[in-house]
Amino acid sequence: MRWSQLLITTLRESPQDAEIDSHKLMIRAGLIRKLAGGLYTFMPLGLRALKKVEAIVHEEMDAAGAQEILMPALQPAELWERSGRYTTMGPGMFRLKDRKENNMVMGPTHEEVVTDLLAREVSSYRQLPCTVYQVQTKFRDEIRPRFGLMRAKEFIMKDAYSFDTTLEAADKSYQSMYDAYVRIFKRCGLDARPVEADTGDIGGKWSHEFMVLADSGEDGIIGCDACGYAANQERAERKVSPVTGAPSPALETVDTPNARTIEEVAAFLKASPDRLIKTLIYVADGAPIAALVPGDRELNEHKLKRLIGCKSLVLADDETIMKVTGAQVGFAGPVGLKIPVYADNDLQGAVDRISGANATDKHVLHVDLARDASVTQYEDIVIVAAGDSCPRCGKPLTLKRGIEVGHVFKLGTKYSESFEATYLTEQGQSQTMIMGCYGIGVSRTLQAVIEQSHDANGIIWPISVAPFTVAILQLDAQDAALCEAVNQLEKELKANGIDVIIDDRDERPGVKFKDSDLIGFPIRIVAGSKALAKGGFEVKGRTDAEAQIVPPAEVLAYVRNLIAKEAL
């Protein structure tokens, strides 16, 4: 490839709307261009890198025994009505009508389509297990697209689906996808770690997310250095030690005018926030409930939702709070509440605490939960923070940020039941298939590579996904012997399966050096008269400080050696 023929412009400055390094670099290096919010065009170099990620995904999926198919992105709404997600996905889906006024959706994912497909195609246990996958464009009407390809309205995803006869077989399918994911991310040069995760909208019982550690990540990851426990913050659990204390004095109601928030109440009563009980009123599937957490902690809505087993969980509005507590917002408390009360484990056995009095401008002192309130259930319902105790080994937990690049789910029969995906057993009995689903955000993975691997000068591509492995910077274009040597080298490298781009532009050397570093080609060969006079080309890895002068005849071997070194 000749640079002069390539559709690419590099930018000296970062676009104003790019926030994180990987996004800035993708734009500056001319890998992607924005069409509109959350919509990007892959330029030739960006697409080359994307295709390399895809190739790795294909190889590992095929090796794991998954079969590639391609399902339509445009789907009838009817399918989504059958699974119930036509309503539960809400405005997250792009919806449209065809000319006959039939409701259609642009597929945000493919559980419905694939389950319907397998329900029709598979009728015997002999056809199972079966895992299918595709690499395809997904559409999601994200509330807030951001960070370039990280959260886009249209993106490339690899999604796989497994169908099995038994739970044990399904576990095996899950494990084989899990293992494939570990290999895929490793081959992309990514440090991605699996963490326990919440299952969210997709549903199912258990899941792991593959997280790339990055300060710009949108997810919190709780980890234990001692035992290796790792979980998404929204799912992470912790160990609490039982609370003991002297019995509370009798309840005492005090005036707390205009003190509504924990901070205000704590300041007014000169108490530390952890002595307070935060009482949150929620509406779960239409019915009000209360959730209690220590004043210095935050409620984890995911956990509460799972505990209650409700479909929707939203903070109650002012009117509901008034009705339930008889007080304005800010003065709710557990004492005397007539609705179900869920309390965090930290509050079990809590004595002498402070809470709202369910009367405007009043709080109560000396609350003993067991004595003064009726708690429906104690459970772990707070957001785990750094410093909490590991649920497995009790050592302190850490909190880091991560980018979710992959997610593997055990679905069970959630979809196979709605779509009657059944098969006949050896005994001739009809049984429901057990499913799993497995996603990789391919375009997101590409950007995650950049986020994790760059420096002040630009991208540092791993060889496995670099748009080109080798960039030859041709200086001194008027030197005929040099040009001939470059042509020769290009042929030789290509013949050996090494992709190479030649910067043949009529530019000053400095421009070529800067662009080469910005785009981040793993191996740079400078072809200039000076070095040639000294006996060869200058060869240098992207992060090497010094270039080596290598005789033309030895460049291929030298480059191969560099490639082999990284492959380790």
Added chain:
RNA sequence: CGGAGUGUAGCGCAGCCUGGUAGCGCGUUUGGUUCGGGACCAAAAGGUCAAGGGUUCAAUUCCCUUCACUCCGACCA
């Protein structure tokens, strides 16, 4: 959807407060001098100042509305 902010040349920005029809840097084109880490000189092309309405003799500037984009929360690969 809630809170904050920004829309001026391909990109990054100034001008607006204090109305008089637009400028800088990068990039692009042409010519020349240069040529190993984003060169220099000269000339040039390129703008319905987001859109619509209002105030005014006059609006990029003041006011209103709409739209788009970005940032902070819920969603997710």
